[in-house]
Amino acid sequence: MKxxxxxxxxxxxxxxxxxxxxxPEQAFAMHIMEGFLPIEWALFWWGVTLPSxxxxxxxxxxxxxxxxxxxxxxxxxGAFAFVLSALKIPSVTGSCSHPTGVGLxxxxxGPTAMSVVGFIVLFFQSLLLAHGGITTLGANAFxxxxxxxxxSYLVYKGASRAGFSFSIAVFLAATLGDLGTYVMTSFQLAIxxxxxxxxxxxxxxxxxxxxxxxxxxxxxxxxxxTVIIMNVLTKYNLxxxxxxxxxxxxxx
Amino acid sequence: MxxxxxxxxxxxxxxxxxxxxxxxxxxxxxxxxxxEISKIAPEYKPWFQALWEPPSGxxxxxxxALQAAIGAGFIGYFIGLMRxxxxxxxEKDKKVPYAADR
Numbered sequence: 001m002k003x004x005x006x007x008x009x010x011x012x013x014x015x016x017x018x019x020x021x022x023x024p025e026q027a028f029a030m031h032i033m034e035g036f037l038p039i040e041w042a043l044f045w046w047g048v049t050l051p052s053x054x055x056x057x058x059x060x061x062x063x064x065x066x067x068x069x070x071x072x073x074x075x076x077x078g079a080f081a082f083v084l085s086a087l088k089i090p091s092v093t094g095s096c097s098h099p100t101g102v103g104l105x106x107x108x109x110g111p112t113a114m115s116v117v118g119f120i121v122l123f124f125q126s127l128l129l130a131h132g133g134i135t136t137l138g139a140n141a142f143x144x145x146x147x148x149x150x151x152s153y154l155v156y157k158g159a160s161r162a163g164f165s166f167s168i169a170v171f172l173a174a175t176l177g178d179l180g181t182y183v184m185t186s187f188q189l190a191i192x193x194x195x196x197x198x199x200x201x202x203x204x205x206x207x208x209x210x211x212x213x214x215x216x217x218x219x220x221x222x223x224x225x226t227v228i229i230m231n232v233l234t235k236y237n238l239x240x241x242x243x244x245x246x247x248x249x250x251x252x
Numbered sequence: 253m254x255x256x257x258x259x260x261x262x263x264x265x266x267x268x269x270x271x272x273x274x275x276x277x278x279x280x281x282x283x284x285x286x287x288e289i290s291k292i293a294p295e296y297k298p299w300f301q302a303l304w305e306p307p308s309g310x311x312x313x314x315x316x317a318l319q320a321a322i323g324a325g326f327i328g329y330f331i332g333l334m335r336x337x338x339x340x341x342x343e344k345d346k347k348v349p350y351a352a353d354r
Contacts, residue, residue, distance in 0.1 A: 035298030035299050076326070079323045080327065083319075083327065088280075090269040090278045091269050128315070130305035134300070134303070135299075194292075196292070206288055210281055217265045217266075228258050237338075
């Protein structure tokens with residue numbers, strides 16, 4: 001029995017190692033390109049991101065100790081983020097970007113757990129696909145794996161409390177978390193590159209038109225896709241959702 | 253059915269830009285940001301290069317397709333597993349009244 005379990009774990013680990021290795025794509029989307037943040041900012045964002053990772057790891061460990069059956073749900077959140085961050089979608093601005101996919105995991109597992117998942121996605125993207133970068137990983141992880149999930153989580157809680165239906169709350173959480181990630185990226189670039197004429201605000205306006213505006217339709221798509229997955233979960237795995245305290249009190 | 257409609261909206265959202273910008277390049281948003289940086293700070297030079305890049309667009313799309321396939325595979329496996337478990341649990345519940353009928 002124990003051997004079977006170990007085998008199963010090895011299989012799961014291998015599967016994800018494989019998954020992580022093939023996180024592709026490069027010259028589109030949100031991530032700040034390798035070497036494109038001055039070294040002091042690169043270090044600053046690494047410094048902010050590392051503690052979040054430690055908190056995230058501890059929170060995952062605690063959740064899995066309490067309920068080992070959540071492992072597969074965590075896997076689902078990871079797989080969802082990988083698929084979505086691979087979908088390069090054209091936008092109304094005439095350029096392409098991709099969703100983040102971290103909103104689902106943030107609603108299911110809380111904001112801190114997703115910092116680890118998002119970081120791993122970004123790490124392999126920068127290493128194997130020249131997408132983003134090692135020096136800018138701290139900053140990129142902060143926007144996508146820390147800020148995005150926190151926004152998603154807070155929006156979800158706020159929307160449920162305000163009496164919105166489960167689907168609407170999930171939609172808003174995923175959409176705004178996705179959008180917030182790109183706003184954060186624009187902000188990170190703006191404080192590193194304030195423009196001579198208008199200062200930081202002028203730079204922010206420029207970068208946010210590039211990143212955040214492109215992202216609006218994609219954020220909506222991410223919201224809708226997250227609702228679809230949640231519909232499937234509520235249909236077939238209601239019990240796990242209840243255990244994770246995801247559903248609003250009355251439930252559906 | 254509800255999911256199907258949602259999926260349809262997602263598809264429409266991504267096809268719509270292709271229709272209204274027939275001549276756009278649909279390049280990456282981060283490439284544009286790179287341009288913008290060189291406008292704001294022309295003297296800035298990236299101080300670090302990517303350690304490895306996919307040698308060609310084909311290799312890159314291979315990796316891309318693999319990622320999507322593996323990720324989607326896991327999601328499919330998960331949904332199948334949940335559905336099966338659900339069905340089993342449902343059948344167990346049903347068996348008791350049947351037995352009573354006989």
